[in-house]
Amino acid sequence: AFIDIDEFLFSRSGDLLPTLNQYDQYPGVVVHWACYGSAAEHEDESAGLLNTYLHRAPTQWRENRKYKSVVHPARVTSMLGAHGAEYLNGELAVDETMRTVPPQPEAVLAKLSARRKERELAKGERRSTVAQLARRIRRMAGRIKKGSRRALKRFMQRFLPLLSRRSPWPQGSSSILTINHYRIRSRREYEEKIARWGSGKKYNSEQFHYYDRNEVFDPILKGRGRGPSVLS
Secondary structure, three states: OOOOOOEEEEEOOOOHHHHHHOOOOOOEEEEEEEEEOOOOOOOOOOOOHHHHOOEEOOOOOHHHHOEEEEEOHHHEEEEEOOOEEEEHHHOOEEOOOOOEEOOOHHHHHHOOOHHHHHHHHHHOOOHHHHHHHHHHHHHHHHHOOOOOHHHHHHHHHHHHHHHHOOOOOOOOOOOOEEEEEOOOOOHHHHHHHHHHHOOOOOOOHHHHHHHOOOOEEOOOOOOOOOEOOEEO
């Protein structure tokens, strides 16, 4: 499984290995993220990461479309970045519903010309989705108090990236297998990262606000740690 230290792979049935064995005939299975946020700016993590951060973004959020891969190493010809792989004889991985999944979208799009890329991204745009997003923005804007620069800034940071372009990642299912992704924790912990690694594209205030999504209370891993049922 190609996962990072802040990612926790598990089966919602509780038994990870038996669940993964159901996909043994395939070269790989992709597992989608569930991105967790700061949830009230916790400063005390003495209870443990999985017991402290219990709120996440909605399943349909664009970053939760991204996935990591669990593969048969002998059937892999090359890894496509951190997310996907190319397999022997042109085989394809599947998602948890056993639907085939193309190679990592970013790798596929990188092979297209700039003009072709724009056409492919624009092709998938749906007017209904844009209209729905516009309604959400209007409702949110109405809640922002006049003169609240901080609220306005957070509003812009959260919604402007959604308007830039459609995500190339397919909407996936995570009702069987999930990777809980704790990209951010407390504000203090994130500022320590910025101090350690520098403020750049990966670590900055805008990224913190963008990933700080806490709409869904989901304590599914509370009381559980790394082991046979949770892989990290």
